[in-house]
Amino acid sequence: VRDQYHEDLDAITTSLVEITRLAGSAINRATQALLDADLTAAESVITGDEAIDELYAQTERDAFDLLARQQPVASDLRVVIASLRMVADVERMGDLALHIAKVARRRYPASAIPPELQSTVLEMGQVAQRICAKCSSVIAGRDVTMAAELERDDDVMDGLHRRLFSTLLDDSWTGGIETAIDVTLCGRYYERFCDHAVSVARRVIFLVTGELAQSSAESAL
């Protein structure tokens, strides 16, 4: 029984790593869809979200079954409970990539992002992808050093998010209301994507070190 139990625990971590990989792939393609008005990329994110939802539901069921059958205690119980929370965070990251893809699809064949904001949004996409990849490594290897790096990447994201607003609010900006709405929403989606990754990383740090994470990963924009 004991061996089966550890296999089940490991399987949950494996699922978590896999769903995080899927979310990273989704945000990558969503950024491409948004910047290049790439409808194929947008559609692939939109249809691909189902796989993320299924893996999420499966991981929830696995964690629940493990709790019900094996009744883990102490640190193992903590790992399973944290995993339930983490998989919900990552599922949400998939939803946020999906929202970005939908903005791209709505504006096709135009790009929702005007030329003067393309480089900032490109950077946001790159940071989001980097944060997601690090999040995967943090989960797989319980890598506390990389978890700290991820926090710094999130500060970069917050800076890019502020830059987005500065550009929109600059007197010289001549874009319209529709573009301002699209950019505001996409900026928010990228920021929340990274907040959820930070939240996952903090839960791993807590599991490893026992040090409490801050209650909210969200920046006070």
Place this chain on the structure above:
Amino acid sequence: VRDQYHEDLDAITTSLVEITRLAGSAINRATQALLDADLTAAESVITGDEAIDELYAQTERDAFDLLARQQPVASDLRVVIASLRMVADVERMGDLALHIAKVARRRYPASAIPPELQSTVLEMGQVAQRICAKCSSVIAGRDVTMAAELERDDDVMDGLHRRLFSTLLDDSWTGGIETAIDVTLCGRYYERFCDHAVSVARRVIFLVTGELAQSSAESAL
């Protein structure tokens, strides 16, 4: 032991009802702050979020302790796991009310919401408060009928959200980019507030009826 166990289970539900009441009060005051440029109301939401965070952390700890000490199985295990998820949803509702209050504070002494949008935002605030109150009753009384009502209220919220964008995008609208950004963000916060309440209600329905909720409460705007 069995009596203590049911007391502990009930205590978690009581905490859930209480944190939902706090979130309802927060969204009510946040709406007032936003529409009336009421700085006192804004500050009370901002400082009051700490109480929501504390109750959230306490409820998480209580649920964890119950799992560790009593090792519930079957439907009781399901209730505790669902409660962990629900309390996270409600904590997030508090954060969203906080964000609205921060928008109000940022624009003080002006109102972030221009006259032509005040009635729509007022309605959004009222619907959010109603949904939150029903959410409380759903948790306290496992009231499946009210859970269904809450879903319909959420459709009303989605309609109001669309109306907000229609107004912003109307050719006759003369507001500026800053207002469009504020309105876009606040609209999103209200919508997400209600999505989380719907998510909580669906979890309660699942606990009562065993019927699976949809995977995502979020409208495809």
